[in-house]
Amino acid sequence: MSVTIDITGLPHERITFCPSPLAELGSALHTLAVPAHHPRLHAWTTTTTAALKPELADRLIEADFMWNNTRSDILLPPQPRETLAEELDDLDRMDDEKFVGSALEISCNSHYADGAPSPLVDERMRRRALDLAAARGPRQASFVERMLADPPGTRAWIRRLLEDCDEAFFADTWSRVRLQLAADARHKTELMRRKGLAEAVADASPAMSLEEDEQGSRIVIDKLVQGRASAEGSAVTFLPTAFGWPHLFALYTPGWQPVIQYPIPARDLGGAASVEAVKLRLEAVAHPMRMRLCRSLARGSSTTSELADAYNITAPEVSRHLAVLKKAGLIITQRRGRYVHHQLDVSVVARLGSDFLESVLR
Structure with missing residues (x-):
């Protein structure tokens, strides 16, 4: 079984590799929703979920x-656009029928990929969407009822949700992965220019290939689904993702431009630390009192006097422990007026070990 995208006659200039902040946010949200699919990202999901x-x-x-x-x-x-805001603006320009049909495709519109009409204009599809939503529980049923009754209001709610995710965690994540994604896209583009599309497609994923014969050219994606799409008069976009492995997504819905999202080679989202840095961090958290201080600092910022009072030790003792943690790069210090606040840098601690992070956040 496979998904096949017919690109017969399509100029290579209309085949692009480019990162997308909205697509990467979608991948990040999937990772948070189903962390078992992404064990390599366990530290990131633990840290991000704890901070929500x-x-x-x-x-x-x-x-x-x-x-x-x-x-x-x-x-x-x-x-793809440069910013998430620009891509959300593009979504705002999509008509309600297309937006709602796509939003409900996964669990409330099983005939969507066959080109079925939107539940906004077809009563049978509307009833089917509501029935399927009801089977998934009252919360989803309520959401789908709201979307069908008030598409503009629900779309605005979805945009605010994505913007709030950007503010809460994704902007920082995107700043760390976008250069890596852009570099991968440039590499694939250069590979296509120098060695041809077949090399670029195969480099994106071993589960993809380019087939060419007398009948034309096709991008074939090896998946446990059957689907076909044509890029005639359109284009094909490849979206690299740092959150995607092991998934390989292909958009082949009738009426949509084909899009393929492929995972780039895995790399720690936090970056690599030197052996000496790891040694300092492990030594810093090995002390029982510093581990207890980390528990408080993981939950919010605290001053030296607050920590001294909480653990019934002197302020100079707290300062000595904080100095060790700071030298190891485990805490963030910020002055607010005449007070100095300290907080655990959970992204750094997560890379030390998710078991430790979970123990201080439990």
């Missing part, structure tokens, strides 16, 4: 059918 405000976490659960089991087409933009 309860209100935002609750809203993510409400809308997670768009990125839980697979990915809604609206999260795979065919024309």
